[in-house]
Protein backbone atom coordinates (compact mmCIF):
# COMPACT_ATOMS: atom_id res chain seq x y z
CA UNK A 1 0.00 0.00 0.00
CA UNK A 2 1.41 3.40 -0.97
CA UNK A 3 1.90 6.04 1.68
CA UNK A 4 -0.58 8.93 1.69
CA UNK A 5 0.88 12.32 2.50
CA UNK A 6 -1.84 14.70 3.64
CA UNK A 7 -1.15 18.42 3.53
CA UNK A 8 -3.54 20.92 5.10
CA UNK A 9 -3.29 24.34 6.68
CA UNK A 10 -4.23 23.01 10.09
CA UNK A 11 -2.74 19.93 11.72
CA UNK A 12 -4.89 19.26 14.76
CA UNK A 13 -3.16 17.84 17.76
CA UNK A 14 -4.45 14.35 18.35
CA UNK A 15 -6.18 15.36 21.56
CA UNK A 16 -7.67 18.45 19.93
CA UNK A 17 -9.42 16.63 17.12
CA UNK A 18 -10.65 13.74 19.18
CA UNK A 19 -11.58 15.26 22.47
CA UNK A 20 -11.37 19.04 22.68
CA UNK A 21 -14.02 21.06 20.90
CA UNK A 22 -13.74 23.49 18.04
CA UNK A 23 -11.22 21.81 15.74
CA UNK A 24 -13.56 22.06 12.76
CA UNK A 25 -14.70 19.40 10.33
CA UNK A 26 -11.53 19.18 8.26
CA UNK A 27 -9.36 18.19 11.24
CA UNK A 28 -11.98 15.75 12.51
CA UNK A 29 -12.22 14.02 9.11
CA UNK A 30 -8.46 13.84 8.52
CA UNK A 31 -7.86 12.40 11.97
CA UNK A 32 -10.36 9.64 11.26
CA UNK A 33 -8.84 9.05 7.83
CA UNK A 34 -5.23 8.83 9.03
CA UNK A 35 -6.08 6.56 11.93
CA UNK A 36 -7.07 3.98 9.38
CA UNK A 37 -4.57 4.58 6.60
CA UNK A 38 -1.45 5.65 8.57
CA UNK A 39 0.74 7.97 6.45
CA UNK A 40 2.00 11.48 7.13
CA UNK A 41 0.17 14.74 7.95
CA UNK A 42 1.97 17.99 7.10
CA UNK A 43 0.84 21.54 7.87
CA UNK A 44 0.81 24.51 10.21
CA UNK A 45 1.44 23.81 13.91
CA UNK A 46 -1.02 26.48 15.03
CA UNK A 47 1.93 28.43 16.54
CA UNK A 48 2.82 31.98 15.54
CA UNK A 49 6.48 32.89 16.22
CA UNK A 50 8.60 35.90 15.37
CA UNK A 51 11.41 33.56 14.30
CA UNK A 52 9.93 30.21 13.33
CA UNK A 53 11.95 27.08 13.97
CA UNK A 54 14.43 26.38 11.12
CA UNK A 55 13.27 22.84 10.62
CA UNK A 56 9.75 21.40 10.70
CA UNK A 57 8.76 19.59 13.90
CA UNK A 58 8.27 15.82 13.57
CA UNK A 59 6.16 13.66 15.81
CA UNK A 60 6.38 9.92 15.54
CA UNK A 61 3.46 7.51 15.14
CA UNK A 62 2.03 5.99 18.31
CA UNK A 63 -0.15 2.93 18.79
CA UNK A 64 -3.28 5.04 19.24
CA UNK A 65 -2.42 7.36 16.35
CA UNK A 66 -0.37 5.39 13.85
CA UNK A 67 0.64 8.31 11.67
CA UNK A 68 3.48 10.81 11.59
CA UNK A 69 2.92 14.57 11.77
CA UNK A 70 5.28 17.26 10.53
CA UNK A 71 4.43 20.86 11.37
CA UNK A 72 5.76 24.31 10.58
CA UNK A 73 5.17 27.62 12.39
CA UNK A 74 4.02 30.91 10.85
CA UNK A 75 5.46 34.36 11.54
CA UNK A 76 3.00 37.06 12.71
CA UNK A 77 3.16 38.63 9.22
CA UNK A 78 2.40 35.29 7.55
CA UNK A 79 -0.44 34.56 9.96
CA UNK A 80 -1.93 37.95 9.28
CA UNK A 81 -1.47 38.01 5.47
CA UNK A 82 -1.96 34.34 4.58
CA UNK A 83 -4.41 32.93 7.16
CA UNK A 84 -6.44 35.94 8.33
CA UNK A 85 -5.90 38.11 5.25
CA UNK A 86 -6.03 36.04 2.07
CA UNK A 87 -7.54 32.73 3.21
CA UNK A 88 -10.19 34.08 5.58
CA UNK A 89 -10.97 37.64 4.40
CA UNK A 90 -10.70 37.06 0.66
CA UNK A 91 -11.11 33.41 -0.29
CA UNK A 92 -13.55 32.30 2.44
CA UNK A 93 -16.22 34.97 1.76
CA UNK A 94 -16.06 34.48 -2.02
CA UNK A 95 -16.23 30.68 -1.72
CA UNK A 96 -19.34 31.18 0.45
CA UNK A 97 -21.03 33.56 -2.04
CA UNK A 98 -20.17 36.67 0.04
CA UNK A 99 -17.96 38.68 -2.34
CA UNK A 100 -19.45 41.76 -0.65
CA UNK A 101 -17.40 40.87 2.45
CA UNK A 102 -14.11 40.42 0.57
CA UNK A 103 -11.35 42.83 1.73
CA UNK A 104 -8.91 42.60 -1.15
CA UNK A 105 -5.24 43.58 -0.86
CA UNK A 106 -2.74 42.29 -3.42
CA UNK A 107 -0.10 42.11 -0.66
CA UNK A 108 -2.16 39.36 1.01
CA UNK A 109 -2.04 37.33 -2.19
CA UNK A 110 1.75 37.67 -2.28
CA UNK A 111 1.98 36.44 1.32
CA UNK A 112 -0.39 33.56 0.50
CA UNK A 113 1.85 32.57 -2.43
CA UNK A 114 4.94 32.81 -0.24
CA UNK A 115 3.47 30.59 2.49
CA UNK A 116 2.28 28.02 -0.07
CA UNK A 117 5.78 27.98 -1.58
CA UNK A 118 7.33 27.64 1.86
CA UNK A 119 5.07 24.67 2.77
CA UNK A 120 6.10 23.02 -0.50
CA UNK A 121 9.83 23.57 -0.04
CA UNK A 122 9.68 22.05 3.47
CA UNK A 123 7.57 19.15 2.26
CA UNK A 124 9.54 18.11 -0.83
CA UNK A 125 12.56 16.61 1.03
CA UNK A 126 10.17 14.35 3.00
CA UNK A 127 8.54 12.82 -0.08
CA UNK A 128 9.15 9.29 -1.35
CA UNK A 129 8.85 8.35 -5.00
CA UNK A 130 5.51 6.56 -4.85
CA UNK A 131 3.77 8.68 -2.19
CA UNK A 132 0.29 9.89 -3.01
CA UNK A 133 0.05 13.60 -2.18
CA UNK A 134 -3.36 14.75 -0.97
CA UNK A 135 -3.74 18.52 -0.53
CA UNK A 136 -6.67 19.92 1.44
CA UNK A 137 -8.67 23.07 1.14
CA UNK A 138 -8.59 26.67 0.08
CA UNK A 139 -5.49 27.64 2.05
CA UNK A 140 -3.27 25.69 -0.35
CA UNK A 141 -4.53 26.44 -3.84
CA UNK A 142 -1.12 27.57 -5.14
CA UNK A 143 0.67 24.46 -3.82
CA UNK A 144 0.00 22.15 -6.84
CA UNK A 145 1.87 24.51 -9.20
CA UNK A 146 4.75 24.90 -6.72
CA UNK A 147 5.05 21.12 -6.30
CA UNK A 148 5.29 20.60 -10.07
CA UNK A 149 7.80 23.45 -10.38
CA UNK A 150 9.90 21.72 -7.73
CA UNK A 151 9.98 18.66 -10.03
CA UNK A 152 7.52 16.51 -8.06
CA UNK A 153 6.13 13.79 -10.34
CA UNK A 154 3.96 12.01 -7.77
CA UNK A 155 0.21 11.80 -8.13
CA UNK A 156 -1.36 14.91 -6.57
CA UNK A 157 -4.97 15.14 -5.40
CA UNK A 158 -6.75 18.21 -4.02
CA UNK A 159 -9.97 18.23 -2.00
CA UNK A 160 -11.95 21.44 -1.52
CA UNK A 161 -13.86 21.32 1.79
CA UNK A 162 -15.82 24.52 1.09
CA UNK A 163 -18.32 25.15 -1.69
CA UNK A 164 -17.00 26.10 -5.14
CA UNK A 165 -19.29 29.05 -6.00
CA UNK A 166 -20.85 29.77 -9.36
CA UNK A 167 -18.31 30.86 -12.00
CA UNK A 168 -19.47 34.48 -11.92
CA UNK A 169 -18.97 34.69 -8.18
CA UNK A 170 -15.57 32.96 -8.29
CA UNK A 171 -14.49 35.43 -10.96
CA UNK A 172 -14.98 38.29 -8.47
CA UNK A 173 -11.65 37.13 -6.99
CA UNK A 174 -8.92 39.17 -8.64
CA UNK A 175 -6.61 36.09 -8.66
CA UNK A 176 -9.14 33.54 -9.90
CA UNK A 177 -7.10 32.50 -12.94
CA UNK A 178 -3.85 31.97 -11.04
CA UNK A 179 -5.66 29.86 -8.44
CA UNK A 180 -7.49 27.61 -10.89
CA UNK A 181 -4.51 27.26 -13.23
CA UNK A 182 -2.47 26.08 -10.23
CA UNK A 183 -5.18 23.55 -9.29
CA UNK A 184 -5.00 22.18 -12.84
CA UNK A 185 -1.52 20.79 -11.99
CA UNK A 186 -3.28 18.14 -9.87
CA UNK A 187 -4.28 14.74 -11.20
CA UNK A 188 -7.57 14.79 -9.32
CA UNK A 189 -9.69 17.55 -7.80
CA UNK A 190 -12.45 16.55 -5.36
CA UNK A 191 -15.56 18.53 -4.45
CA UNK A 192 -18.19 18.04 -1.76
CA UNK A 193 -21.33 18.15 -3.91
CA UNK A 194 -22.60 17.97 -7.50
CA UNK A 195 -23.40 21.71 -7.33
CA UNK A 196 -19.73 22.51 -6.63
CA UNK A 197 -18.57 20.29 -9.48
CA UNK A 198 -21.06 21.90 -11.88
CA UNK A 199 -19.85 25.37 -10.96
CA UNK A 200 -16.24 24.29 -11.52
CA UNK A 201 -17.12 22.78 -14.92
CA UNK A 202 -18.79 26.03 -15.83
CA UNK A 203 -15.69 27.98 -14.77
CA UNK A 204 -13.40 25.70 -16.81
CA UNK A 205 -15.47 25.94 -19.97
CA UNK A 206 -16.62 29.56 -19.82
CA UNK A 207 -13.87 31.40 -17.93
CA UNK A 208 -10.78 29.32 -18.60
CA UNK A 209 -11.59 28.32 -22.19
CA UNK A 210 -10.97 24.67 -21.27
CA UNK A 211 -12.89 21.49 -22.04
CA UNK A 212 -14.82 18.94 -20.02
CA UNK A 213 -14.87 15.45 -21.60
CA UNK A 214 -16.76 12.30 -20.65
CA UNK A 215 -15.61 10.41 -17.50
CA UNK A 216 -14.99 13.67 -15.66
CA UNK A 217 -11.81 14.33 -17.64
CA UNK A 218 -10.83 17.97 -17.94
CA UNK A 219 -8.41 19.94 -20.09
CA UNK A 220 -7.44 23.51 -19.17
CA UNK A 221 -4.35 25.71 -18.95
CA UNK A 222 -2.43 23.10 -20.95
CA UNK A 223 -3.05 20.34 -18.36
CA UNK A 224 -5.25 17.25 -18.19
CA UNK A 225 -6.86 16.11 -14.95
CA UNK A 226 -10.03 14.74 -13.40
CA UNK A 227 -12.58 16.34 -11.11
CA UNK A 228 -15.23 14.41 -9.18
CA UNK A 229 -17.59 14.57 -6.21
CA UNK A 230 -16.55 12.90 -2.93
CA UNK A 231 -18.95 13.87 -0.12
CA UNK A 232 -17.04 13.87 3.16
CA UNK A 233 -18.53 11.99 6.10
CA UNK A 234 -18.09 10.56 9.59
CA UNK A 235 -17.76 7.17 11.27
CA UNK A 236 -21.49 6.78 12.07
CA UNK A 237 -21.27 3.67 14.24
CA UNK A 238 -18.31 5.00 16.22
CA UNK A 239 -20.17 8.27 16.79
CA UNK A 240 -23.35 6.40 17.75
CA UNK A 241 -21.47 4.42 20.43
CA UNK A 242 -19.86 7.60 21.74
CA UNK A 243 -23.31 9.21 21.96
CA UNK A 244 -24.78 6.27 23.82
CA UNK A 245 -21.89 6.23 26.30
CA UNK A 246 -21.89 9.97 26.74
CA UNK A 247 -25.58 9.93 27.63
CA UNK A 248 -24.44 8.70 31.04
CA UNK A 249 -21.79 11.42 31.44
CA UNK A 250 -21.86 14.15 34.03
CA UNK A 251 -22.61 16.86 31.44
CA UNK A 252 -25.51 14.85 29.99
CA UNK A 253 -26.96 14.33 33.49
CA UNK A 254 -26.66 18.01 34.30
CA UNK A 255 -28.29 18.93 31.01
CA UNK A 256 -31.18 16.52 31.54
CA UNK A 257 -31.81 17.76 35.06
CA UNK A 258 -31.67 21.40 34.04
CA UNK A 259 -34.24 20.87 31.28
CA UNK A 260 -36.76 19.57 33.76
CA UNK A 261 -38.68 17.59 31.12
CA UNK A 262 -38.58 20.30 28.41
CA UNK A 263 -37.72 19.42 24.80
CA UNK A 264 -34.27 20.45 23.62
CA UNK A 265 -33.43 22.04 20.27
CA UNK A 266 -29.74 22.24 19.42
CA UNK A 267 -27.35 24.04 17.08
CA UNK A 268 -23.56 23.45 16.94
CA UNK A 269 -21.39 25.66 14.75
CA UNK A 270 -18.14 27.57 14.72
CA UNK A 271 -19.14 31.21 15.16
CA UNK A 272 -19.03 32.03 11.45
CA UNK A 273 -21.22 34.28 9.29
CA UNK A 274 -21.65 31.41 6.83
CA UNK A 275 -23.54 29.36 9.42
CA UNK A 276 -26.76 31.43 9.35
CA UNK A 277 -26.92 31.97 13.12
CA UNK A 278 -28.84 35.28 13.18
CA UNK A 279 -31.48 33.82 10.85
CA UNK A 280 -31.66 30.75 13.11
CA UNK A 281 -32.21 32.88 16.21
CA UNK A 282 -34.96 34.75 14.35
CA UNK A 283 -36.61 31.45 13.42
CA UNK A 284 -36.67 30.51 17.12
CA UNK A 285 -38.21 33.86 17.96
CA UNK A 286 -40.82 33.25 15.25
CA UNK A 287 -41.57 29.82 16.76
CA UNK A 288 -42.21 31.34 20.18
CA UNK A 289 -44.28 34.17 18.71
CA UNK A 290 -46.41 32.10 16.39
CA UNK A 291 -46.75 28.98 18.56
CA UNK A 292 -46.87 30.26 22.16
CA UNK A 293 -47.56 26.72 23.41
CA UNK A 294 -43.80 26.16 23.06
CA UNK A 295 -43.00 28.78 25.68
CA UNK A 296 -41.76 27.11 28.84
CA UNK A 297 -41.79 23.77 26.99
CA UNK A 298 -38.84 24.09 24.59
CA UNK A 299 -35.24 25.18 25.20
CA UNK A 300 -32.82 26.05 22.41
CA UNK A 301 -29.13 25.38 23.09
CA UNK A 302 -26.74 27.02 20.62
CA UNK A 303 -23.09 26.02 20.97
CA UNK A 304 -20.95 28.44 18.96
CA UNK A 305 -17.22 28.40 19.79
CA UNK A 306 -15.33 31.49 18.64
CA UNK A 307 -13.49 31.09 15.37
CA UNK A 308 -11.00 33.29 13.44
CA UNK A 309 -11.20 35.90 16.17
CA UNK A 310 -8.86 38.41 14.52
CA UNK A 311 -11.05 38.78 11.44
CA UNK A 312 -13.33 41.86 11.74
CA UNK A 313 -16.35 40.26 10.05
CA UNK A 314 -16.33 37.58 12.78
CA UNK A 315 -16.34 40.26 15.48
CA UNK A 316 -19.37 41.88 13.85
CA UNK A 317 -21.42 38.69 13.67
CA UNK A 318 -20.51 38.03 17.28
CA UNK A 319 -21.97 41.29 18.52
CA UNK A 320 -25.07 40.85 16.35
CA UNK A 321 -25.71 37.46 17.97
CA UNK A 322 -25.16 38.85 21.46
CA UNK A 323 -27.83 41.47 20.72
CA UNK A 324 -30.30 38.96 19.29
CA UNK A 325 -29.89 36.40 22.06
CA UNK A 326 -30.35 39.15 24.67
CA UNK A 327 -33.50 40.36 22.94
CA UNK A 328 -35.05 36.89 22.67
CA UNK A 329 -34.33 36.01 26.28
CA UNK A 330 -35.46 39.45 27.40
CA UNK A 331 -38.77 39.02 25.58
CA UNK A 332 -39.64 35.48 26.58
CA UNK A 333 -37.67 34.34 29.64
CA UNK A 334 -39.50 33.47 32.88
CA UNK A 335 -38.04 33.25 36.36
CA UNK A 336 -37.59 29.51 35.85
CA UNK A 337 -37.01 29.30 32.07
CA UNK A 338 -34.28 30.69 29.77
CA UNK A 339 -35.47 30.01 26.20
CA UNK A 340 -32.08 30.39 24.49
CA UNK A 341 -28.86 29.09 26.00
CA UNK A 342 -26.05 30.60 23.98
CA UNK A 343 -22.57 29.20 24.68
CA UNK A 344 -19.35 30.41 23.07
CA UNK A 345 -17.14 27.58 24.28
CA UNK A 346 -16.51 24.39 22.36
CA UNK A 347 -17.46 21.01 23.81
CA UNK A 348 -15.38 17.86 23.54
CA UNK A 349 -16.71 15.85 20.61
CA UNK A 350 -17.70 12.95 22.89
CA UNK A 351 -19.66 15.24 25.18
CA UNK A 352 -21.25 16.82 22.14
CA UNK A 353 -22.37 13.38 20.96
CA UNK A 354 -24.42 12.95 24.17
CA UNK A 355 -25.93 16.43 23.84
CA UNK A 356 -26.96 15.71 20.25
CA UNK A 357 -28.57 12.44 21.33
CA UNK A 358 -30.65 14.22 23.91
CA UNK A 359 -31.96 16.84 21.44
CA UNK A 360 -35.41 16.47 19.91
CA UNK A 361 -34.54 18.81 17.02
CA UNK A 362 -31.24 19.90 15.46
CA UNK A 363 -31.04 23.14 13.51
CA UNK A 364 -28.32 22.93 10.87
CA UNK A 365 -29.14 26.00 8.81
CA UNK A 366 -26.01 27.50 7.22
CA UNK A 367 -26.37 30.08 4.45
CA UNK A 368 -23.63 28.08 2.66
CA UNK A 369 -21.53 25.15 3.86
CA UNK A 370 -19.20 22.76 2.06
CA UNK A 371 -20.68 19.75 3.86
CA UNK A 372 -21.48 20.27 7.58
CA UNK A 373 -20.46 17.21 9.55
CA UNK A 374 -22.67 18.18 12.50
CA UNK A 375 -25.71 17.28 10.37
CA UNK A 376 -24.39 13.74 9.94
CA UNK A 377 -23.26 13.50 13.57
CA UNK A 378 -26.74 14.48 14.79
CA UNK A 379 -28.32 11.63 12.83
CA UNK A 380 -25.70 9.12 14.01
CA UNK A 381 -26.17 10.16 17.66
CA UNK A 382 -29.92 9.43 17.78
CA UNK A 383 -31.62 6.69 19.77
CA UNK A 384 -33.14 4.44 17.06
CA UNK A 385 -36.21 3.89 19.26
CA UNK A 386 -36.87 7.60 19.78
CA UNK A 387 -34.96 9.62 17.19
CA UNK A 388 -35.01 13.40 16.86
CA UNK A 389 -35.57 15.43 13.69
CA UNK A 390 -32.95 17.21 11.60
CA UNK A 391 -33.89 20.61 10.14
CA UNK A 392 -31.34 21.19 7.39
CA UNK A 393 -30.50 24.08 5.07
CA UNK A 394 -30.73 23.35 1.36
CA UNK A 395 -27.42 25.24 1.06
CA UNK A 396 -25.36 22.78 3.13
CA UNK A 397 -23.48 20.16 1.08
CA UNK A 398 -25.12 17.58 3.37
CA UNK A 399 -28.56 18.39 1.89
CA UNK A 400 -27.57 16.57 -1.33
CA UNK A 401 -27.49 13.32 0.64
CA UNK A 402 -29.74 13.81 3.68
CA UNK A 403 -32.98 14.16 1.77
CA UNK A 404 -35.25 12.86 4.57
CA UNK A 405 -34.35 15.80 6.79
CA UNK A 406 -36.77 18.75 6.85
CA UNK A 407 -35.10 20.88 4.19
CA UNK A 408 -35.38 24.67 4.56
CA UNK A 409 -34.18 27.90 3.01
CA UNK A 410 -32.48 29.56 6.01
CA UNK A 411 -33.12 33.05 4.67
CA UNK A 412 -36.85 32.40 5.07
CA UNK A 413 -36.65 32.31 8.86
CA UNK A 414 -40.41 32.14 9.32
CA UNK A 415 -40.51 28.99 7.23
CA UNK A 416 -37.63 27.54 9.28
CA UNK A 417 -39.68 28.26 12.43
CA UNK A 418 -42.60 26.39 10.84
CA UNK A 419 -40.32 23.44 10.09
CA UNK A 420 -39.25 23.38 13.74
CA UNK A 421 -42.88 23.32 14.83
CA UNK A 422 -43.45 20.41 12.46
CA UNK A 423 -40.39 18.62 13.89
CA UNK A 424 -41.56 19.16 17.48
CA UNK A 425 -44.95 17.67 16.75
CA UNK A 426 -43.86 14.84 14.41
CA UNK A 427 -45.14 11.34 15.21
CA UNK A 428 -42.74 8.69 16.46
CA UNK A 429 -43.48 6.60 13.37
CA UNK A 430 -42.51 9.38 10.95
CA UNK A 431 -39.40 10.23 13.00
CA UNK A 432 -38.27 6.60 12.87
CA UNK A 433 -38.89 6.33 9.13
CA UNK A 434 -36.95 9.48 8.35
CA UNK A 435 -34.13 8.60 10.72
CA UNK A 436 -33.58 5.10 9.40
CA UNK A 437 -33.41 6.35 5.78
CA UNK A 438 -30.90 9.03 6.84
CA UNK A 439 -28.80 6.58 8.82
CA UNK A 440 -28.67 4.14 5.87
CA UNK A 441 -27.36 6.94 3.65
CA UNK A 442 -24.67 7.92 6.15
CA UNK A 443 -23.60 4.30 6.64
CA UNK A 444 -23.28 3.80 2.87
CA UNK A 445 -21.13 6.90 2.41
CA UNK A 446 -19.06 7.00 5.58
CA UNK A 447 -15.59 8.42 6.21
CA UNK A 448 -13.90 5.20 5.05
CA UNK A 449 -15.83 5.25 1.77
CA UNK A 450 -14.82 8.90 1.31
CA UNK A 451 -11.11 8.20 1.81
CA UNK A 452 -11.07 4.99 -0.19
CA UNK A 453 -12.95 6.40 -3.15
CA UNK A 454 -10.70 9.47 -3.32
CA UNK A 455 -7.50 7.43 -3.07
CA UNK A 456 -8.74 4.85 -5.60
CA UNK A 457 -9.67 7.60 -8.05
CA UNK A 458 -6.27 9.26 -7.54
CA UNK A 459 -4.44 5.99 -8.12
CA UNK A 460 -6.49 5.38 -11.26
CA UNK A 461 -5.58 8.73 -12.85
Ligand SMILES: O=P(O)(O)OC[C@H]1O[C@H](O[C@H]2O[C@H](CO)[C@@H](O)[C@H](O)[C@H]2O)[C@H](O)[C@@H](O)[C@@H]1O
Nearest residue numbers: 010024025026137161162232369370371372373
Ligand atom coordinates in the same frame (compact mmCIF):
# COMPACT_ATOMS: atom_id res chain seq x y z
O1 LIG B 1 -9.17 25.89 10.61
P1 LIG B 1 -10.18 26.95 11.01
O2 LIG B 1 -9.93 28.28 10.34
O3 LIG B 1 -10.32 27.06 12.51
O4 LIG B 1 -11.62 26.47 10.50
C1 LIG B 1 -12.11 25.16 10.69
C2 LIG B 1 -12.38 24.47 9.37
O5 LIG B 1 -13.51 25.11 8.76
C3 LIG B 1 -13.86 24.73 7.43
O6 LIG B 1 -14.43 23.42 7.41
C4 LIG B 1 -14.91 22.80 6.23
O7 LIG B 1 -14.65 21.41 6.26
C5 LIG B 1 -15.66 20.54 6.77
C6 LIG B 1 -15.19 19.10 6.52
O8 LIG B 1 -15.05 18.85 5.15
C7 LIG B 1 -16.98 20.79 6.07
O9 LIG B 1 -18.00 19.92 6.60
C8 LIG B 1 -17.39 22.24 6.28
O10 LIG B 1 -18.57 22.50 5.55
C9 LIG B 1 -16.29 23.17 5.78
O11 LIG B 1 -16.65 24.50 6.16
C10 LIG B 1 -12.64 24.85 6.53
O12 LIG B 1 -12.96 24.50 5.19
C11 LIG B 1 -11.47 24.07 7.07
O13 LIG B 1 -10.33 24.25 6.26
C12 LIG B 1 -11.15 24.58 8.47
O14 LIG B 1 -10.10 23.82 9.04
Ligand SMILES: O=c1ccn([C@@H]2O[C@H](COP(=O)(O)OP(=O)(O)O)[C@@H](O)[C@H]2O)c(=O)[nH]1
Nearest residue numbers: 021022024025026028346347349372373374
Ligand atom coordinates in the same frame (compact mmCIF):
# COMPACT_ATOMS: atom_id res chain seq x y z
O1 LIG C 1 -17.96 22.46 20.36
C1 LIG C 1 -17.71 21.81 19.35
C2 LIG C 1 -18.15 22.23 18.06
C3 LIG C 1 -17.84 21.44 16.96
N1 LIG C 1 -17.11 20.30 17.11
C4 LIG C 1 -16.82 19.45 15.93
O2 LIG C 1 -16.31 20.24 14.87
C5 LIG C 1 -16.76 19.72 13.63
C6 LIG C 1 -17.41 20.84 12.81
O3 LIG C 1 -17.45 20.42 11.47
P1 LIG C 1 -18.48 20.98 10.40
O4 LIG C 1 -18.22 20.26 9.14
O5 LIG C 1 -19.87 20.89 10.90
O6 LIG C 1 -18.15 22.55 10.26
P2 LIG C 1 -16.78 23.39 10.12
O7 LIG C 1 -16.50 23.94 11.48
O8 LIG C 1 -15.73 22.47 9.64
O9 LIG C 1 -17.13 24.48 9.17
C7 LIG C 1 -17.73 18.59 13.93
O10 LIG C 1 -17.09 17.34 13.78
C8 LIG C 1 -18.11 18.83 15.38
O11 LIG C 1 -18.44 17.67 16.11
C9 LIG C 1 -16.67 19.89 18.35
O12 LIG C 1 -16.02 18.86 18.48
N2 LIG C 1 -16.99 20.66 19.44
